[in-house]
Amino acid sequence: MSYTAAADRYSKMQYRRSGKSGIMLPAISLGLWQNFGEPDDMNVFRQTLHTAFDNGITHFDLANNYGPPAGEAEINFGKVFKQDFTAYRDEMLISTKAGYYMWPGPYGEWGSKKYLVSSLDQSLKRMGLEYVDIFYHHRPDPNTPLEESMAALDLIVRQGKALYAGISNYPADKAAAAFKILQQLGTPCLIHQPKYSMLERWVEKKNDAVNKNLLEVVDESGVGCIVFSPLAQGLLTDKYLKGIPADSRVGRKLPNGALTENGLNESVLHKVAALNELAKKRNQTMAQMAIAWLLKDQRITSVLVGASSSAQLLNSIAAVNNIDFTAEELYAIEEILK
Numbered sequence: 001m002s003y004t005a006a007a008d009r010y011s012k013m014q015y016r017r018s019g020k021s022g023i024m025l026p027a028i029s030l031g032l033w034q035n036f037g038e039p040d041d042m043n044v045f046r047q048t049l050h051t052a053f054d055n056g057i058t059h060f061d062l063a064n065n066y067g068p069p070a071g072e073a074e075i076n077f078g079k080v081f082k083q084d085f086t087a088y089r090d091e092m093l094i095s096t097k098a099g100y101y102m103w104p105g106p107y108g109e110w111g112s113k114k115y116l117v118s119s120l121d122q123s124l125k126r127m128g129l130e131y132v133d134i135f136y137h138h139r140p141d142p143n144t145p146l147e148e149s150m151a152a153l154d155l156i157v158r159q160g161k162a163l164y165a166g167i168s169n170y171p172a173d174k175a176a177a178a179f180k181i182l183q184q185l186g187t188p189c190l191i192h193q194p195k196y197s198m199l200e201r202w203v204e205k206k207n208d209a210v211n212k213n214l215l216e217v218v219d220e221s222g223v224g225c226i227v228f229s230p231l232a233q234g235l236l237t238d239k240y241l242k243g244i245p246a247d248s249r250v251g252r253k254l255p256n257g258a259l260t261e262n263g264l265n266e267s268v269l270h271k272v273a274a275l276n277e278l279a280k281k282r283n284q285t286m287a288q289m290a291i292a293w294l295l296k297d298q299r300i301t302s303v304l305v306g307a308s309s310s311a312q313l314l315n316s317i318a319a320v321n322n323i324d325f326t327a328e329e330l331y332a333i334e335e336i337l338k
């Protein structure tokens, strides 16, 4: 069956400007870290991509190492793209990244120009794309000069292999330095991608080297902020409150940093149960409240969710309908999270 996108798709989503750039991102973006690899069902993830686009999600986030195995998510995305989305390329914002281990030897990970340029070439081949919209350095490299990694991003943009540059997982001080170098090179950083959720608050903590937290640094630098794992990989939903469903991320025992049973201790489940009651009072699901809690901050350009089904994604998208919190609700959330 061929795919035609829903005509009313842009009326269903809110869009936010990424820093001081020309780019608007959907308040909710879809990430392909999990659920788009070899063990996953093509019919399910194809449908999930349709649901995303039909509901105004224009941004799809990948990386060289997403799968499993590494590279497989890009291959699978490329297949669906070729089948269904070629006509919509100019309506889509596709990103990929390099930084983590991809191939053996000294040029297969971290932040050298050699690695970043060749990894993006491989990603473009796997996806069957001529360019990506955003190319990220996936993690800071303690051994490569920051100037070299940023020069690689600048080169890639000048070559037209990516339209914009981004960084991910950089602490506030390194991010500030990276933004400055990119600005000087004439390729301003479009966006930073940190982990942020009710259970992971590092972006709010002051970085002593710059006396600011990451959210302040991106805001002052005119850089956007797209936050990943907003549901703490599913922990910030009601799914683990009555045991471990077999088809959940924990139940499936996925490799490479996916949530495991170790992440489900009594204390955190107790907090989620209390948050879940608060979400019910707001007429939201736990997942929706966790996403809304991030979107209440206008410095957050987009919340980057994962989804193992279309139904889940639809549930998450509906979070945009209520992102206002009373002072009492915010206080209650902080008390629960203490």
Ligand SMILES: NC(=O)c1ccc[n+]([C@@H]2O[C@H](COP(=O)([O-])OP(=O)(O)OC[C@H]3O[C@@H](n4cnc5c(N)ncnc54)[C@H](OP(=O)(O)O)[C@@H]3O)[C@@H](O)[C@H]2O)c1
Pocket (backbone or CB within 6 Å): 030, 031, 032, 033, 034, 035, 061, 062, 138, 168, 169, 193, 227, 228, 229, 230, 231, 232, 233, 234, 235, 237, 238, 239, 247, 248, 249, 250, 287, 288, 304, 305, 306, 307, 308, 312, 313, 315, 316
């Ligand atoms: N830059 C980086 O270093 C980095 C690192 C990690 C992720 N990311 C990006 O961030 C994206 C999202 O990460 P993530 O998958 O960890 O995000 P997440 O949204 O925190 O977790 C997604 C998982 O939560 C569950 N879920 C999603 N929506 C739900 C809903 N409405 N109700 C109930 N359960 C729901 C599903 O789990 P089940 O599978 O159990 O159904 C889904 O697989 C990735 O795909 C990737 O693009 C970036």
